[in-house]
Amino acid sequence: MSESSLDGSRRGFLRAMTAAAGALLAPSASVALTPPSTPKLPSGVNPKNFIIHGVNPLTIETRRSLMGMSAITPEARFFVRNNLPLPSPQIVERPDTWVLEVKGVKQPTAISVAELKGLGLDAVGAVIQCTGNGRAFFEHEPAGSKWGVGAAGCAIWTGVRLKTLFDHFGGVDAGMNFLTATGGEIIPEGMEHNDLVVERSIPIKKALDDTILAWEMNGAPIPLLHGGPLRLIVPGYFGCNNIKYVKTLTCAPQESEAKIQKTGYRLRPIGAPPGPDYPSMWRMPVKSWVNGPGADNTPALAGEVTFYGVALSGERGVKKVEVSLDMGKTWQDATLEDLDLGPNAWRVFSYTVNLPKGPHTIVSRATDTQGDIQPKERVENERGYAHNGWLDAALTVNLLGEPPEEKVAATDQHMVKEESTPPERESVSLSAEGQAGKQVYLESQPSCGACHTLKDAGSEGLIGPNLNELKPNAESVKNAVTNGVGAMPAYNDLMTKEQINSLATYIEEATK
């Protein structure tokens, strides 16, 4: 679409679409309370595929035994990590009407996905990996979800290159050093925008080199959980940069001032306070791990065994993977799968060996195309980011001398019952009032969990204090909710006094 083709009717269309999108995103002003009090997984999420770290915001990890032996991860097994509650499912019902604003180009514009699809077509095989993948291995117990290896997946993403889009609107303005992408999540009214907004900046060169705006994931429209209708795919960069429901692209001289960019997602020493001068979590370093057989105590037979896993290095790909069955004393070359989805995808490797029954531990070590070798030890850092030490990711499997005829039936992944299995958490005993308060915690709009971490409620919000650490008493909760405190607004117009009292009781009981 050239600028001149923006005739009256099309401009009207864009205005209407922008207004409609705004209406969808407007937060509800009232507190909705409905009976059920257990956090629900979104429809379409099969709990047997995931470790549930939290439900709101959604934080689910692919089980190691289900990561597969192929170069791609299907949507149904792909991990999800959201920083804020999911936007309305309505935004993916008519994906072509989603409107993107583009700023910092010669002709700033608003453009619908339908029009974006007219500009060109490009695809990339790319790993999306949470910056905190592997956090569970850090011994200082960093704040945040305790991911094992499964906060990562690889998909084919199809859309249009940013360069094609920017060139279409006259090119990037002079002096712009960064591209900032802003997500379309709901920001609750009364909250400080920059504290909450999901907005990341990347170097403008990266944006122009190979970054795409994608509307397809593995051959189908991107679903809401994975950022549809439109997701920024920054090939080879950590997950946090791959902004979901992208609403605005801004080319600018400086990085965003949003908390998530300015001080968040940066590699700082343990104990150091956050700051803007630590390295931003951009390119993913060389990494590999073994996924099976035998992960999650699934049965595996002695005899000929083919171990398999994945290896990646952002923007580079890998040239070699070695495995060791003696914790790194000796290494053998693994076989890299011929199928190669490019330098930002992961590569499947395998290693076949004859082994007797009993326990065996296997580790893998990748070397990327620039010669970087995956280290033995993790790089210690405050938030547990960028884990890639091979030692921690060791897989121990107990090979069976004969097939576990009954045990197969009991433990085979496919025999797991379809019912939703509740996320594991420590049991907390609640009074009747505490139970009513839990309902308030979960069902208010926005939910308390949008900002707070509270294990019993399955919430992992990072905006406000972690309630499990703060352990507030009921009085201080009542005061904060009624009058506001710090960045937190007052909720006394949105909740009844009874609701606030029961909420306070719940939080005290749940954090004892």
Added chain:
Amino acid sequence: MSESSLDGSRRGFLRAMTAAAGALLAPSASVALTPPSTPKLPSGVNPKNFIIHGVNPLTIETRRSLMGMSAITPEARFFVRNNLPLPSPQIVERPDTWVLEVKGVKQPTAISVAELKGLGLDAVGAVIQCTGNGRAFFEHEPAGSKWGVGAAGCAIWTGVRLKTLFDHFGGVDAGMNFLTATGGEIIPEGMEHNDLVVERSIPIKKALDDTILAWEMNGAPIPLLHGGPLRLIVPGYFGCNNIKYVKTLTCAPQESEAKIQKTGYRLRPIGAPPGPDYPSMWRMPVKSWVNGPGADNTPALAGEVTFYGVALSGERGVKKVEVSLDMGKTWQDATLEDLDLGPNAWRVFSYTVNLPKGPHTIVSRATDTQGDIQPKERVENERGYAHNGWLDAALTVNLLGEPPEEKVAATDQHMVKEESTPPERESVSLSAEGQAGKQVYLESQPSCGACHTLKDAGSEGLIGPNLNELKPNAESVKNAVTNGVGAMPAYNDLMTKEQINSLATYIEEATK
């Protein structure tokens, strides 16, 4: 697993597994009649993704507008064509226990999928395309499903190479020129095995070069509809060779004597009787087509338009795709997507052009890496196989001058209601007895549709006569069902006289 590792317990396991598999596959001897009479799609099939050609055997075509812009087709949108009714879903509940027999090697064996997984790991990007894809374009109306372009999909298939398997058991016996694979479908008792069995032969060189036994499709276990637990993937060969639920592999001097191989799936002139000397439908020739935008009357906007489609040539891949907006008078080079899943996958191409509103027709023409150019005209043949003429696959799209604000909501694929939409067919008026007979037709075990084509019942069996063509009267149906006729066994022990009478009434009424 070496031969010597087949200790007593493992042999016992294999025997037990073989017996269990046999029990699953044993046909029911009784005729089961249950109330609902409309053929049901298997669970997991979303009718909005498909054109339903038949339900039993399952015959569903991907809608052209949903074929996507990516190099792979997700499972939920992948066409299905079965020659016989689906096996029991139980066979994919414990996929590792599925047992494969291997014959014609130095050490003939039976091996479970669990053990196959120990032998090695390989993957291939491969198009599966029904031999009859494009049959709807043939003007002589060949027998069989009238596929448009959508009986094709591309996936990443992961498993083990046949060469690895055969080498493990001493290699292929001398003098074996063909590999025959046999599917695990239920063969109804009393039927001639060779008339029904789904069994295809390929040259032994092809089997050893790159054929694999796959257990994963796009990163997850192969579902039943696509041939799980174990499917033969013959890269670059037509779909019929990619045997589902593969139970037996036989290396032999000659091709199989089964009808599907001996005279079926061969390219013969229109009007010629079937015979074993016509070319077998093996390698897929060079082919391409445009999938959008605007297929299936989905809305597409004038202005900048990016057309997209897929191109393939079995074992070769493509080196060039051209498109034409004037039915082949002039051609422009399309852009081939960088992402390349190998010579047996398809390659996405695109072409961006500024077009005014109104109707436009686009065609595409691929050239493969050996210089074969996709022809303008189809190769006429009796059964409508191997369609690849570019003319027939032309896509006409009516570009809109402005977004169809209401129309988007009404026609957008994502707004289609979730309810199952029944397959379109001409209405037939049935008497009460005819309706009861329809139930018998659909619900008997095996169902009549396993062998017969009958439009009203949605069945497309090819074993026995096409009832729409035969138009039998009630008396001749009664006689055939009661006493058998030709290859058809007598059913008088399996159905009551009332059931046979109502069935006869139904078939007469439904084919008038």
